[in-house]
Amino acid sequence: MQVTITAVGPDNRGLADPIVHYVTGVGANIFEIQMYDRDSEHLFAMMLRMDWPTEQESIAVLRKHLDVIGKLKSLTIRVWARDEHNRLPRLAICTTYRNEIPLALLRNIRDGRLKAEAAVMIGNRDSCRNVAEQFDVPWRSIGDNKGEPDNDKFVNVLDEFEVDYIILARYMRILPPRLCWEFAGGRIINLHHGLLPSFPGFRPYHDAYSHHMLTYGATAHFIVPELDAGNQIINQTAFTVLPGTPLADVIRQGETDNEPTCLVEAVRRVVDREVELHFHRVISTAK
Known part of the structure; x- marks a missing residue:
């Protein structure tokens, strides 16, 4: 299932690593990753688009794991998948x-x-x-x-x-x-x-x-x-x-x-x- 992750927070080192390591460790195939480092705003932002193996781990569990990473790294992390719910957009x-x-x-x-x-x-x-x-x-x-x-x-x-x-x-x-x-x-x-x-x-x-x-x-x-x-x-x-x-x-x-x-x-x-x-x-x- 295609999943988009965004992470935004105060600029610092090593912010993307735990997210990338976690999703690839579960077996995600990353299609796209964009990272922004705006020194003037001291803001870090990342967008990651991937194919998530829902047969290995549900999106709800993915979201819980990333919430933990977000709290540790002071990041606001969002997980969105168009197909997560059986409903109209x-x-x-x-x-x-x-x-x-x-x-x-x-x-x-x-x-x-x-x-x-x-x-x-x-x-x-x-x-x-x-x-x-x-x-x-x-x-x-x-x-x-x-x-x-x-x-x-x-x-x-x-x-x-x-x-x-x-x-x-x-x-x-x-x-x-x-x-x-x-x-x-x-x-x-x-x-x-x-x-x-x-x-x-x-x-x-x-x-x-x-x-x-x-x-x-x-x-x-x-x-x-x-x-x-x-x-x-x-x-x-x-x-x-x-x-x-x-x-x-x-x-x-x-x-x-x-x-x-x-x-x-x-x-x-x-x-x-x-x-x-x-x-x-x-x-x-x-x-």
């Missing part, structure tokens, strides 16, 4: 202001086009609470009165609802590196409201308009610690406008039609296992 839909995208996701889940479960909706603003209530999805607010998120609370909510995939549905806050590393390995999907890599940043419609573009778009990609990196693209959709189209009309068309379409298809590709993230690159796994 559980999504956390994360929002700020706009409700078009969570509406599209929830409608597609309701209608069976997305084979997933909306486990929880999370917002740093309460603007989309009514969408959660409309679809009877638990809502959790993690922002203060200025919209600044409590990222510790964010992680606690993800754990509370046993989330498999985190969907940033125009969640207008940058996730801190630690959170990205804790849920690394293709578990965080972001919608960027512009075509990457040409138009990154927070105002891609405005930037493209200032370059007199007639084609605009959206990009859904896996999150890695580098912001809007280019090799993690799952899906891109574009639309063309006539010369002289006002910027407000461009944005309206992008937000109400193109962006929801882009993200829904990206999530479908992931939950249907057509794509995965290997070595920071999206690969096709469709047979």
